[in-house]
Amino acid sequence: MEGVIRGKAHVFGPNIDTDQIYPGRYLELTEPEDIAAHVMEGADPDFVKNMAPGDIVVASRNFGCGSSREHAAITLKYARVGAVVAESFARIFFRNAINLGVPLMVCPGIANRVSTGDELEVDLARGEVRNLTKGEVYQGEGLADHILEILQQGGIKPVFRRRLGIE
Amino acid sequence: MHALEKILARAAGVKEVRAGEIVNAKVDLAEVNDLYLQVIKSFYEMGGKKVWDPNKVAFVLDHYAPAPTIKSAANQKVMREFVWEQGIPHLFDINAGVCHQVMPEAGLVWPGMVLVATDSHTTTHGAFGAFGTGVGATDLATILISGELWFRVPEVIKVELEGKMQPGTMAKDVVMHLLAHIGTDGAVYKAIEYTGPVVEAMSVAERMVICNMAVEMGAKTTYIHPDDTTLAYIRKYCDRDFDILETDPDYQYSAVYTFDISQLEPQVALPHSVDRVVPISEAPEVEVDQVFIGTCTGGRVEDIAAAAKILAGKKVHPKTRLIVIPASQEVLLESMKLGYIQALIEAGATLSTPGCGPCLGAHEGVLAPGEVCVTASNRNFPGRMGSTEASIYLASPATAAATALTGKLTDPRTVWEEGGEV
Known part of the structure; x- marks a missing residue:
């Protein structure tokens, strides 16, 4: 996992649920590349065209509420979204994203301060977001140690592979 | 401690847990539905070979029952083959129904258990005094390998429902009324315990509704203390032994909300x-x-x-x-x-x-x-x-x-x- 992630911001509102991150009609898909093709489609059908790898999804409160579908984390990971920074996250999405090694940060008030297109640096180690376009710094919340550890090992799969002695 | 904390402590093999603490708890039942082929993929990707205890695993083919597309049929086929190969006895195929209804009717849910499923509405099982919570595919796969999962011990919000429901209103109206006040993230990472005369008068089916939609408030799990109504239901389906854990009188809830339901109209x-x-x-x-x-x-x-x-x-x-x-x-x-x-x-x-x-x-x-x-x-x-x-x-x-x-x-x-x- 990279310590600092740099990319263009795409700003969303509150309660972006998992149907907006990944619509239910595609739940039968199982290949990561197929799943990635529908990233954020329920919230913005053009997102997939407008984003570049490493770009940062910024959202208001309760990002990822709704279903437990792991597709929501898979689609962000394989569309190569750099990080998701939100005012708060729903619990199951939060676990899924960490398990897959998708960097997350909780950052109070961020959705009102960042505009789509701003160039951001997300510094996971320092728990801050730097807005290079606006010249501002936002203080986020650090991740709990055991969660940071999972992220630093690249997600829960490498953790288990090591535990089972196959890595 | 709260009864939910006692459930987690027992499952983690420790005497005491506190809200905010991370514990590794043993899981009594891990359930997978047919949206989650990824469980099997993650299981093998992590080096899994045999599930830790086939008797504690259930597969329910409910979201695509019966399969509407070739792709969903193919996913179900792989799941059935996994179940048979692993010797998992609890396969509920496309004729069974929705997992949260099927599992209690199969006698797989009891007070004090830890139930983890690949479905956000697993909060439903608080209606039986179980610790039920939803996770994604890879979390569930880690349970299939290890039999346990890490949990953050949740704070508990107490929701007291006073008064009496009026004719024409149902449990769904009650929980939507709560949602209006608590909001979609008012209980994120927390548990909700329901108490009060309205809850006591509710059938198990009604209790399942208010526990089910607690996840729409962000709740991780729910709890209704088992009473005669609960036990009559459980005993109809489940013949295993269990004990009912009591919340200590000095337990501090993170918040207490009281709602009088007597004037509630349909919502x-x-x-x-x-x-x-x-x-x-x-x-x-x-x-x-x-x-x-x-x-x-x-x-x-x-x-x-x-x-x-x-x-x-x-x-x-x-x-x-x-x-x-x-x-x-x-x-x-x-x-x-x-x-x-x-x-x-x-x-x-x-x-x-x-x-x-x-x-x-x-x-x-x-x-x-x-x-x-x-x-x-x-x-x-x-x-x-x-x-x-x-x-x-x-x-x-x-x-x-x-x-x-x-x-x-x-x-x-x-x-x-x-x-x-x-």
Whole structure:
């Protein structure tokens, strides 16, 4: 996992649920590349065209509420979204994203301060977001140690592979 | 400690846990549904070979029951083969129904257990005094390998429901009323315990509804202290031993909310958020294309009974479709025996076999752009039941049935037969 992630911001509102991150009609898909093709489609059908790898999804409160579908984390990971920074996250999405090694940060008030297109640096180690376009710094919340550890090992799969002695 | 903390402490093999602490707890039942082929993929990707205890694993093929596409059929095929190869005894195939109804009816849910499933509505099982919570595929796969999962011990919010429910209101109205006040993230990472005379008077089916939709407030799990009502239900299906853990008198809840339900009228959640809840008297007049009664929220015998009592001997509005999907095979059989299914079909309903149906927009009645649906299910997010340009209103099964009758969003109390009771 990279310590600092740099990319263009795409700003969303509150309660972006998992149907907006990944619509239910595609739940039968199982290949990561197929799943990635529908990233954020329920919230913005053009997102997939407008984003570049490493770009940062910024959202208001309760990002990822709704279903437990792991597709929501898979689609962000394989569309190569750099990080998701939100005012708060729903619990199951939060676990899924960490398990897959998708960097997350909780950052109070961020959705009102960042505009789509701003160039951001997300510094996971320092728990801050730097807005290079606006010249501002936002203080986020650090991740709990055991969660940071999972992220630093690249997600829960490498953790288990090591535990089972196959890595 | 709270009873939920005692459950987690026991499962983690420690004497005491505190809110905020991370514990590794042993899981009594891990359930996978048919949206989650990724569980099996992650299991093998992590080096899994045999599941830790086949008797503690269940697979329920409910979201795509029966398979509507070649791809979903192929996913189910791999799941069945995994179940047979691993010697897992609990396979509930496409004839069984929705996991949260099927598992208690199979005797797999009991007070004090830890139940983890690949479904956010696993909060339902607090109705039985179980610690039930939803996770994603890879978390579930780690349980299949290790038999345990890390949990953050949740703070507990106490929700006291005072007064008495009025005729024409259902448990769905109560929980939507709570959502209006607590909001979609008022309980994130927390547990909700329901208490009070309204809860004590509720049937198990009603308790399952208020626990089910607690996840729409962000809750990780729920709890209703088991009483005679709970035990009568559990004993019908489950013959294993269990003990009921008590919350210590000095336990400090993170918040206590008290609601008096006595004046509550039927509620409606407007598009496109579960907490845009208004009393039906303040809801807009809206013509409705489709009504759906079913799912882990609104597809039990009591729900189908409410619809049948409103629609028996009448006809669904000619411009409105009514889809009815019982939550399980047992619910379907019981509803047939009681004559409800006959009455609903004669009224013009479309019946599908047990499963999740159109709730998640997969099949069996998805919505076209511009269509309006009133549903007894649990989510009205944009695109949830099909087109993102459709509008979904959440309501009780009684309100849904009254709406099917008139073709527009309707207060069930206005179409009541004299002396009828829902």
